Amino acid sequence: MSQWLCLLGKILLLVRVAASVNFFHHRYEELVQALFDVQGACPYITRLYSIGHSVQGRHLYVLEFSDYPGIHEPLEPEFKYVANMHGNEVLGRELLLQLAEFLCEEYRHGNQRITQLIHETRIHLLPSMNPDGYEVAAAQSQGALGYLTGRNNANGVDLNRNFPDLNTIMYYNEKHGGANHHIPLPENWRNQVEPETLAVIQWMKSYNFVLSANLHGGAVVANYPYDKAQVQRSRNTWHRTDTPTPDDTLFQKLAKAYSYAHGWMHQGLSCGDMFPGGITNGASWYSLSKGMQDFNYLHTNCFEITLELSCNKFPPQEELEREWLANREALITYLEEIHQGIRGLVSDENNNKLAGAVISVQGIGHDVTSGEQGDYFRLLLPGTYDITASADGYQPQTMTVTVGPAEPLVVNFQLRQSTANNTPGQKASDKGPPTKGLHKKVVPRAAPWETLR
Numbered sequence: 489m490s491q492w493l494c495l496l497g498k499i500l501l502l503v504r505v506a507a508s509v510n511f512f513h514h515r516y517e518e519l520v521q522a523l524f525d526v527q528g529a530c531p532y533i534t535r536l537y538s539i540g541h542s543v544q545g546r547h548l549y550v551l552e553f554s555d556y557p558g559i560h561e562p563l564e565p566e567f568k569y570v571a572n573m574h575g576n577e578v579l580g581r582e583l584l585l586q587l588a589e590f591l592c593e594e595y596r597h598g599n600q601r602i603t604q605l606i607h608e609t610r611i612h613l614l615p616s617m618n619p620d621g622y623e624v625a626a627a628q629s630q631g632a633l634g635y636l637t638g639r640n641n642a643n644g645v646d647l648n649r650n651f652p653d654l655n656t657i658m659y660y661n662e663k664h665g666g667a668n669h670h671i672p673l674p675e676n677w678r679n680q681v682e683p684e685t686l687a688v689i690q691w692m693k694s695y696n697f698v699l700s701a702n703l704h705g706g707a708v709v710a711n712y713p714y715d716k717a718q719v720q721r722s723r724n725t726w727h728r729t730d731t732p733t734p735d736d737t738l739f740q741k742l743a744k745a746y747s748y749a750h751g752w753m754h755q756g757l758s759c760g761d762m763f764p765g766g767i768t769n770g771a772s773w774y775s776l777s778k779g780m781q782d783f784n785y786l787h788t789n790c791f792e793i794t795l796e797l798s799c800n801k802f803p804p805q806e807e808l809e810r811e812w813l814a815n816r817e818a819l820i821t822y823l824e825e826i827h828q829g830i831r832g833l834v835s836d837e838n839n840n841k842l843a844g845a846v847i848s849v850q851g852i853g854h855d856v857t858s859g860e861q862g863d864y865f866r867l868l869l870p871g872t873y874d875i876t877a878s879a880d881g882y883q884p885q886t887m888t889v890t891v892g893p894a895e896p897l898v899v900n901f902q903l904r905q906s907t908a909n910n911t912p913g914q915k916a917s918d919k920g921p922p923t924k925g926l927h928k929k930v931v932p933r934a935a936p937w938e939t940l941r
Contacts, residue, residue, distance in 0.1 A: 511808040513578065514585060515626055516546055516619050522585050523551050523615070530592035533557060533606055539614070540687025543642035546619040548687050551588050553611040560610065562833065562863045563898070565826045566695050568612040568790075569819075570688070571703040573647050573780065575621015576638035579798045579811055580703025584615040586812045587819050601820075609826060612695070617684055618647055625802060633802050641682055649776070650685045651783040652677045655716040658786055662853075668734070669846075669855040671786050688780070696859035697790035699826040699867065701746070702780055705803075707796035708758035708766070710743035712736075715770035715779045715794075731771035733785060734853040738869055742825055743767035743793050749821035751814030759799035770794065789856045791867055829868035829891060832899040834858045834877050842879050842903065850874040865896075877901035 514522055527536045535557035538547040552558070560566070569587070571580030591611070594602040605611075616622055618641050625638025640646050654671045661667060678686060714731040733739060747753045747766030754766040763773075770776060784792035798811060834845040841862025848855045849866065850873065858864040858877075866875070870893045878884035882903035889899055 511582075511586075511812070512805050513582065513626060513808075516616075516623060519581070519585065519615060519619075520547070520549065523549055523588065526551060526588045526592050530595060533595060534592070539691040541683060542618070542620045543683055544620045548614065548617060548619070548684065550691075551613045551615075553588075553591055553606050553613075554609075555607045560696070560859070560861065562861045563831055564608060564610055565698040565831070565865050566610045566612065567823055567826050568614065568695075568697050568700045569703065570614045570617055570700065570780070572616040572618055572622055573702060574639045574704060574801075575618040575623075575641070576625035576633075576636065577703075577705035577801045578622065578625065579705050579801075579803055579808075580795070581615045581622065582808055583703065583797070583812060583815050583819065584613045586816075588613055588615075590816065605820070605823065609823065611823065612697075614688075617688060628802075630802075630804060635801070641684055643682060645682050647682060647684055648780055649778045650682050651689070651778050651780055652680070652787075653716075653778045654786040655714060655718075655777070655782055659718050668853045669786070670788070670857060673787065689783075692784065692788050692790065696863075696865075697784075697788060698865040699742075699823075700784060700790050700792040701822060702792060702794045704794055704796050705798045705801040706759070707761055708753050708799060709756075709761065709763045709773075709796045710747045710753065710767045711770045711773065711781070711794040711796060712739035712743045712767065713770060713782050713785050713793075715776040715782050717771035717775035728772045730769040731775075732769060735785075735791065735867075736769075738867060739791070739793065740767060741869060742791065742822070742867075745825050746793070746795060746818045746822045749818035753818070785854075789859075789865065826865075826867075828893075828896055829866050830873075830875065830889060830897045830899045831863065831865045832901065833862050834864060834879070834901045834903065835862055836882065837902060837904055839902075842882070845877050845879040845901070845903070848876045848878070850876070875899060877903060879903055881906055 527534045535552040571584050620642040621638045713733050718731045756763045756766045781792045781794050784790040834842045845858040847864050872890045876886040
């Protein structure tokens, strides 16, 4: 009897979801209305804000989900999905609208999994980074779609080739020594990027994002960094050669989390391509310079992958429901990947929180830093690690921790000020074991852009 009730519940859920969403292509005004509708239906867990404007003046709207919208809660990670970077690659745009309504409806109906996700994660959805390009693509007839029509922004620029090139600096630093994270931007970078790119970079700087995915179309695969090959191939020779990050194994795990939760991506055979397990290193597929995925990893604390979601860049309207059902579980599963590894607070001896403290993992050449409230997040696979926290003017502190496969371990650091008589490199045993309880304190934070209620 209980099995029948469980089955009936799943059927009712699918019926409710199918009835609540509208499967059609949303033009700009319809997209804005859909976002306002979700915000109106779930006002206590959502916030709608704009991070800037496109070349033609359209807002780049973001819908946030959180139990305290507009507030960063210490030890609660920040997540983002970005879609429609290429204006003619539209499935991701529609999926994020469906996801927004799904999160709202399931929260209202008491879905425990969704409720926990929203209570423990601050989620940001940017359905369209290139609304101008979308309008150009959408103006075509479905039977005569140009393969590249609408791809670029209104200035004719490919936004995924428009971020500052930090890979070249990183590859030099790997050989000759230098920063392995938060690589500085060139002085004139603002003059080299488009308005949409500028808005997204400023957004990244304003939130301590931990995990992200960038939704594209034209293939079916989960693509992970690096995108730019370290050794450029000659035109006459081609073979798959990975350019891995120091977190390559972790990135593969993140990509597989999406691929294997997707309806068919994990099969690896789509659109004439073959990707074992439905994943690929970006540079192994083809080398891409000045992309957003690598920029996230090299300039911020955020780990981002690129999700290619459909062979058809602008799929017919009648395929949208099937695509949503194929991607729904994967979108949620990938979001949940943010809750792994370690996180904690970095403070001084007087419990003042230290922003910008560097968190290093021995054996992994990529560091992260603590945010404005002194909290940090480091995604890691299960294992035992030596973790060091350091900050200017303080003695570094190292702890040996064991990360499990379930929820993240909370590891707090308390740093002593440096003096001439102190010996650097205090060990964890001097401070006691890692903190296992997670105590959150709501700290108000002014939103950098206008909040739209």
